[in-house]
Amino acid sequence: MNEPVTAAQSSIEKTRPVSSWRSRIRAFYHSSEAFKGYTLLSPTMLVMLFSMCVPFAMMVVMSFWSQVGYEFDTDFTLANYSKVTEGAVYTQLLIRSLWISAACTFATVIISYPMAYYVAFHVHRRKMIWIILMTLPFWTSYLLRIFTWKVILGFNGVINSGLIGLGLIDEPLEFLLYNPNAVVLTLTHAWAAFAILPIYVSLEKIDRSLLEAATDLGDGPVARFMRVTLPLSLPGVIAATVLIFVPTVGDYVTPALVGGPDGLMLANLIQAHFGIINNWPGGSALAIMMMAIVGIIAMAYIALTRFAVRNIE
Amino acid sequence: MSSKQTFINIDRVSKHFGDVVAVDDVSIDISAGEFFSLLGPSGCGKTTLLRMLAGFESPTSGEIHIDGKAMSEIPPHQRPTNMVFQNYAIFPHLNVAGNIAYGLRKDKLGKVEQTRRVDEALEMMKLEGYGQRKANELSGGQQQRVALARALIKRPKVLLLDEPLGALDKKLREEMQLELRALQESVGITFIFVTHDQEEALTLSDRVAVMARGDVLQMAAPRQLYNRPVNVEVASFIGQMNFFDAQVVDVQGEKVVLDTQGLGQVKVASNGDLLQKDNRLVVALRPEKLSLSLQREVQDHVVRGELATSAYLGDRSHFFVSLDGYDKPVEVAGQESGLSSDRALERGSEVWLSWAEDSLVLLPAP
Numbered sequence: 199m200n201e202p203v204t205a206a207q208s209s210i211e212k213t214r215p216v217s218s219w220r221s222r223i224r225a226f227y228h229s230s231e232a233f234k235g236y237t238l239l240s241p242t243m244l245v246m247l248f249s250m251c252v253p254f255a256m257m258v259v260m261s262f263w264s265q266v267g268y269e270f271d272t273d274f275t276l277a278n279y280s281k282v283t284e285g286a287v288y289t290q291l292l293i294r295s296l297w298i299s300a301a302c303t304f305a306t307v308i309i310s311y312p313m314a315y316y317v318a319f320h321v322h323r324r325k326m327i328w329i330i331l332m333t334l335p336f337w338t339s340y341l342l343r344i345f346t347w348k349v350i351l352g353f354n355g356v357i358n359s360g361l362i363g364l365g366l367i368d369e370p371l372e373f374l375l376y377n378p379n380a381v382v383l384t385l386t387h388a389w390a391a392f393a394i395l396p397i398y399v400s401l402e403k404i405d406r407s408l409l410e411a412a413t414d415l416g417d418g419p420v421a422r423f424m425r426v427t428l429p430l431s432l433p434g435v436i437a438a439t440v441l442i443f444v445p446t447v448g449d450y451v452t453p454a455l456v457g458g459p460d461g462l463m464l465a466n467l468i469q470a471h472f473g474i475i476n477n478w479p480g481g482s483a484l485a486i487m488m489m490a491i492v493g494i495i496a497m498a499y500i501a502l503t504r505f506a507v508r509n510i511e
Numbered sequence: 512m513s514s515k516q517t518f519i520n521i522d523r524v525s526k527h528f529g530d531v532v533a534v535d536d537v538s539i540d541i542s543a544g545e546f547f548s549l550l551g552p553s554g555c556g557k558t559t560l561l562r563m564l565a566g567f568e569s570p571t572s573g574e575i576h577i578d579g580k581a582m583s584e585i586p587p588h589q590r591p592t593n594m595v596f597q598n599y600a601i602f603p604h605l606n607v608a609g610n611i612a613y614g615l616r617k618d619k620l621g622k623v624e625q626t627r628r629v630d631e632a633l634e635m636m637k638l639e640g641y642g643q644r645k646a647n648e649l650s651g652g653q654q655q656r657v658a659l660a661r662a663l664i665k666r667p668k669v670l671l672l673d674e675p676l677g678a679l680d681k682k683l684r685e686e687m688q689l690e691l692r693a694l695q696e697s698v699g700i701t702f703i704f705v706t707h708d709q710e711e712a713l714t715l716s717d718r719v720a721v722m723a724r725g726d727v728l729q730m731a732a733p734r735q736l737y738n739r740p741v742n743v744e745v746a747s748f749i750g751q752m753n754f755f756d757a758q759v760v761d762v763q764g765e766k767v768v769l770d771t772q773g774l775g776q777v778k779v780a781s782n783g784d785l786l787q788k789d790n791r792l793v794v795a796l797r798p799e800k801l802s803l804s805l806q807r808e809v810q811d812h813v814v815r816g817e818l819a820t821s822a823y824l825g826d827r828s829h830f831f832v833s834l835d836g837y838d839k840p841v842e843v844a845g846q847e848s849g850l851s852s853d854r855a856l857e858r859g860s861e862v863w864l865s866w867a868e869d870s871l872v873l874l875p876a877p
Contacts, residue, residue, distance in 0.1 A: 405598070405600065407596045407598055407600040408600050408602060408603075410565075410567055410587075410594075410596070411594070411596060411600035411602070411661075412602075413567075413586075413587045413588045414565060414587060414588070414593055414594045414662075415588075415593065415613050415614030415661065415662075415665065416588050416589075416614050416616070416617045416665070417588055417616075418586075418588055421616070425613075425616075426602065426604075429604045430603070507604070
């Protein structure tokens, strides 16, 4: 009987200083709202720090170096940037990248909106199943999906052999694959779910009595859509646009596989700088320039739409 | 009311949702300029009926005529009705002026005329200077005014109100009731008002239809509804009521003798077919129609009881009195004055309840 008691006593004595230590930490933890926040953020922050910020900083530093054979010349130089801004091929590829990505964003939002609208307003039971079905393309690998499009669009692909089989054409159509259109098509298919979900959420949030109020005040279905549904779903549309535009500008797998020579984008060139061209500083400068331009465009777009929404009345 | 011409004619309208009958063969005539209320507990079909008037639901059978026109083929956005929604449904992306002007788009008014109409509406609703505010910057009462202004600016023939005061606190609600009534009188539009609050319905309306289970139980002016309910359900829904089971034991020419559970034998004037010998029925008596005293002051229409409990309500008190042969205490509303000075009024003390003969309401046994 005696032993456990003394053991417990001794353990209390031992823990006493520790517990006051703990309580001091706890007091500090609870006293600072900001500290609490950083603690909660810390796993993500660590990942961001080591996998994004550090490599990015390295890239920024490297973009002011120059490549000498397999070595870097670490003297500060702006040569990479002046080369990027002066070279016509870079500008051309950048414009093409922006153009393809804008077209893809536009197409994705246009085809996703009706789908999201349908699920939000006309599906009443098992909405979740519809949402899951819409993410179905993501159940297979990205590469596999691109190759599927190659099979569909190719010279001896599904569309061409189908049309030949039907006797509608004599020779395979060549404009289907290896051009910017194929890139837009493939990217649109790949990114549809990223547009459907935010648009769906913003449509789902619209109070149905607002739609009835618009009808009650004399609006037919079209006027009601333009005056209530669309403005109230704009946050979802804006989110979808940014969510698709930013990553597709930098995509290089799709243009490399289905783009052909006319469908190549700036990211392919960046990749080449780190590969066969073997000019890492040049590639870094190119990547940073592209990032800055995309960032400026995205921010300008958000500001513009905010302004438009505010003045919609 | 009956002398006025029928403006809205709800003709044997039913609405089924699958197996659920929300509105069951309802016919109501409402005249122009009337303040008409649909009163009932939730799920009684009152809102469904209102939504059928607005055009958001179409009747399974029956027809609604407004101003002589059948409504079944007319979509909601072309009906001569406007609605004030339960949650007000203020457009969050528009400011107050934008909300109020929303319905004027089709009228193709000039910018000047539109601004004038909006300013007029803001003034009528005492919202001057609020035109540029956003909806989420308004209080509940202000939102309600915006919703009213938005509907009234269309100058509808009928204004439909779906429990518009439900979200307001008591004081504001009473204030808005008075304003609403004054507004209706000044604009002269027919108001159809849905509520589950019987006090609100009685205060506001020219006529009230009491609904339950998709059916109209009684349709009458507030005073008649309160004093002459047609059955136990209406009587218990409108205000407080004591019910006593009764049976006709004797018919004596003009008078009928009832044997009641609690009130003993009472004599009432013989009118109506309820009063055949041996008929079972229910005698109902409002708490304020009973008077309480410590001595037996009258010979007839009086019964002895014992005070069970009392509740002090400020301007009056409610006493609960146990009667012999009656299982739950009878509620009596009394002025606090005359009785509070009596120290003898403790729990268990002997009291006498009396009533006027014509205050008894005879209802069919359920």
